[in-house]
Amino acid sequence: MHTPCRQRMIGLLRQLAPSEGYTLTPLPDVRLLRSNRPLSRTPVLYEPGIVVVAQGRKRGLLGDQVFVYDDQHYLVVSVPVPFTMETDASADEPLLAIYFRLDHTAAADVCMQIDERRGASSAPPLGLYASPMEDPLAASVLRLLEALAHPPDDEILGPALMREIYYRVLSGAQGGSLRAALAQQGRFGMVARAIRVIHSRYAESLSVDELAGEAAMSVPTFHAHFRAMTGTSPMRYVQSTRLHQARLLMLRQHATAAAAAAAVGYESPSQFSREFKRLFGKPPIAEVARMKRDFVMPAATTPSAYVSSH
Numbered sequence: 001m002h003t004p005c006r007q008r009m010i011g012l013l014r015q016l017a018p019s020e021g022y023t024l025t026p027l028p029d030v031r032l033l034r035s036n037r038p039l040s041r042t043p044v045l046y047e048p049g050i051v052v053v054a055q056g057r058k059r060g061l062l063g064d065q066v067f068v069y070d071d072q073h074y075l076v077v078s079v080p081v082p083f084t085m086e087t088d089a090s091a092d093e094p095l096l097a098i099y100f101r102l103d104h105t106a107a108a109d110v111c112m113q114i115d116e117r118r119g120a121s122s123a124p125p126l127g128l129y130a131s132p133m134e135d136p137l138a139a140s141v142l143r144l145l146e147a148l149a150h151p152p153d154d155e156i157l158g159p160a161l162m163r164e165i166y167y168r169v170l171s172g173a174q175g176g177s178l179r180a181a182l183a184q185q186g187r188f189g190m191v192a193r194a195i196r197v198i199h200s201r202y203a204e205s206l207s208v209d210e211l212a213g214e215a216a217m218s219v220p221t222f223h224a225h226f227r228a229m230t231g232t233s234p235m236r237y238v239q240s241t242r243l244h245q246a247r248l249l250m251l252r253q254h255a256t257a258a259a260a261a262a263a264v265g266y267e268s269p270s271q272f273s274r275e276f277k278r279l280f281g282k283p284p285i286a287e288v289a290r291m292k293r294d295f296v297m298p299a300a301t302t303p304s305a306y307v308s309s310h
Contacts, residue, residue: 001054001071001138009054009138012145013096020094025148027158029103035095039087039294043279045244046083048102050169051075052133052141056095057088060128062231067130074137076169078102078181079127079192080199081230082240098141100165104182110166111179123176125188127229137168187225190215194226194234202241203265208234242266243279250288257284 001009017023017032024031029049035056044060051058052074060067060075062083069075089095115121144161147153170179184192194215198206211234212222226234246260255263261272273283280287 001133002135005135005138005142006054006071009142009145010096012142012149013054013098016145016148017096026151026154027148027162029101029162030144030148030158031099031101033095033097033099035087035089035294036091037294038089039085041084041086042294043240043244044083044085045080045240046075046077046128047080048077048104050077050100050102050165051097052100052137053095053097055093056097058095058097059086059088060084060130061086062128065231067128069130072133073130074133074169075128075130076126076174076178077128078125078178079195079229080241081128082232082237082244083128098145100162103162103166106163107166107170107178108182110163110170111182114167114171114175114179118171120183121176121179123174123180125181125183125186126174126177127181127188129174129177131169131172131174134168134172137165137172140164140168187217188229190217191222191225191229194222195230195237198234198238198241202238202245203263205265206238239275240279243272243276246272246276246284247280247287247291250284251291260284 013032013034016025017034020034020036022031022033041061051069053070055071057068057070058075060069060083062081067075067083087095140161144158144165147157147161169175181188181192183189194211197211197214208219208223212219215222215225217225223233226232226237230237232240242264246257246264246266249255249260249263250257257273257276258269261269266272276287277283282290
């Protein structure tokens with residue numbers, strides 16, 4: 001990202017997100033994030049979207065893969081993938097970032113128009129990747145931030161600027177991988193169907209056989225492709241989804257650990273506490289206290305369809 005563009009983005013984000021944590025915007029799919037301190041490794045489950053960092057650095061760790069997203073790289077998530085995240089930031093140089101939740105309908109429309117002119121993507125679909133920040137995308141993001149700083153430009157111009165950003169990402173150097181993922185074809189699409197079932201029914205009793213059936217695969221084949229796509233096994237993914245959702249319930253709705261456990265499908269509070277501590281490294285009360293200290297979460301009456309802790 002060229003320095004003048006980056007400096008202008010930093011200035012606008014400092015103005016638009018003066019406080020640490022999340023800042024909502026008039027655009028429902030756009031949130032701003034500021035962190036004035038480094039954050040140690042924590043498990044996250046990003047909902048599909050795009051993360052652009054103007055200042056600071058984040059690292060996502062998935063198995064032996066490391067995804068760096070900073071002022072030179074942005075992160076793309078096409079399906080919810082559980083991984084570990086850490087943040088480099090300080091009071092003098094806070095992390096300043098923009099998160100775009102993926103509007104599948106709008107993105108699919110842009111995909112269709114690109115494919116009509118270029119042909120369908122032959123790139124492998126990816127659930128998670130970091131891509132170099134190209135100048136056209138940086139310029140589009142800057143225009144959106146300028147609109148957010150000047151109401152009513154935000155609400156009037158915002159939807160068109162979001163479409164422009166989708167176009168830049170989908171037609172960029174690695175845009176083919178996102179276009180292939182959104183097409184939901186082949187093995188990737190089959191596993192993605194099972195993932196949607198998990199996120200819509202995580203509180204129910206789900207079996208590997210049932211999820212493999214949703215993906216129209218044999219159990220061994222489903223296991224192999226699920227792990228290749230998400231870095232974990234199907235049942236460990238179900239467990240992670242339940243625990244992330246329970247953490248959100250405790251954080252956003254002030255639910256007790258017992259109430260959150262029951263809401264996400266646990267019959268045994270003690271089993272919930274054990275598995276929660278195994279994933280997050282702390283018991284429920286301590287982890288929620290840490291989240292309140294390290295993240296200022298946007299208010300919500302119900303948890304997001306996918307957990308998003310940036």
